[in-house]
Amino acid sequence: MNIMGRIVQKRTLETRARLVAEAEKLIDRNGFEALRVEDVVRAAGVAKGTFFAHFRDKDALMDRLIGARLDTILDAMDLETGIRDIRDLVARMGPMLTFMTCERYVFDVILRYSGAAAQEDIGPIATTFARQIDVFASWIEHGPFRRDVPVAILAEGVQAFAVQVMALRFCALHAAQGLHAPLETYLAAWLLPPQPSARSSRNTAP
Amino acid sequence: MNIMGRIVQKRTLETRARLVAEAEKLIDRNGFEALRVEDVVRAAGVAKGTFFAHFRDKDALMDRLIGARLDTILDAMDLETGIRDIRDLVARMGPMLTFMTCERYVFDVILRYSGAAAQEDIGPIATTFARQIDVFASWIEHGPFRRDVPVAILAEGVQAFAVQVMALRFCALHAAQGLHAPLETYLAAWLLPPQPSARSSRNTAP
């Protein structure tokens, strides 16, 4: 096997797959936060150093595992169509909100990796964030929402508000349900065709 | 001295002050990320355990130090008045944006502590975030902005967009200047009195 000029042995792929698989198992049992590198390597039957030959650091593994789950959720979201209103929109974000707030640790990792760390080493989580924008954009495009702002901008705003709601009310109402109401408030103001206010200034974007 | 039923010796306050002072010095010299607890206690002339008798963990010290700086910046922002337009608004957020993006590590700490960690152990950074909302709200209230949405909501949105811009473009254009343009785009869509779009649906908030 030969990837990018560097020869990769079959063994390598097997080891990496085993590390990932064992990590998944441990996470399913104990959650993300409790994952220890030592446990993973013991379960995979390799030495500690081997782990770091396959992943830059523990966070790189997390990036991959969490990114994979986000991707699965996005696959489902991709199939949703016919958003009728804000409530609908928020409801379909539900699974994403639920997963992102399933553990404080998970939310922190996601935030830390949602932007590209260094130029162009864009990881799995950052990729899903870009994809999320696309999904939101297509939802908005086919829904009864304002048209005076580019769809891409609207989509990025939805993401921004979602993060805001999750970050500020993380513990207040831990169930993801508690996030829906405030998020709907924001999105109503952000997405709906505006009702012109009394004082009709005619400002424009700079 | 007696705080909350617990007697606090003068010695305690002196030690804590010394820890904070030495930490500040080290940070001024090497930045936040490079701060090591061992260095702080050595400089302060106390044992390691003493540090943790005064701060729950290293992050608690960071929360305090970063919170203090944010507070200073907010003091200055509080004095600003007469926001004429979006560009103005973003310009006056400048110092805050600059500080929050001065180090990747600082931004991460701020995000992690911007929401209350557990109910009602709201720390310095979380406090400044609440204060930030108030400042934005008063700016918006006296500016040429939309009135069809409560000022508080608008202010929270400004914060959300600011975080979004910082998170997504952290390295892309590291100078805080690069943040202004995208932020202005978002805020124009968020804050300005809307120009009714062609298709005038008359949706309302759910």
Next chain:
DNA sequence: AGGATAAAATGACCACGGTCAATACAAAAT
């Protein structure tokens, strides 16, 4: 087959945040 070469795996080791039973110290009670 038997080297030669490069990739992969190893595990002792380090850095650093954090803990805790033991000790030193200050203040109050006698």
Next chain:
DNA sequence: ATTTTGTATTGACCGTGGTCATTTTATCCT
């Protein structure tokens, strides 16, 4: 002054992420 009580400090110790010189293993070459 001495004892008592509770606060503040200590430093050896631990857990865990991460490193790297060395060793093992695969692949290629003749």
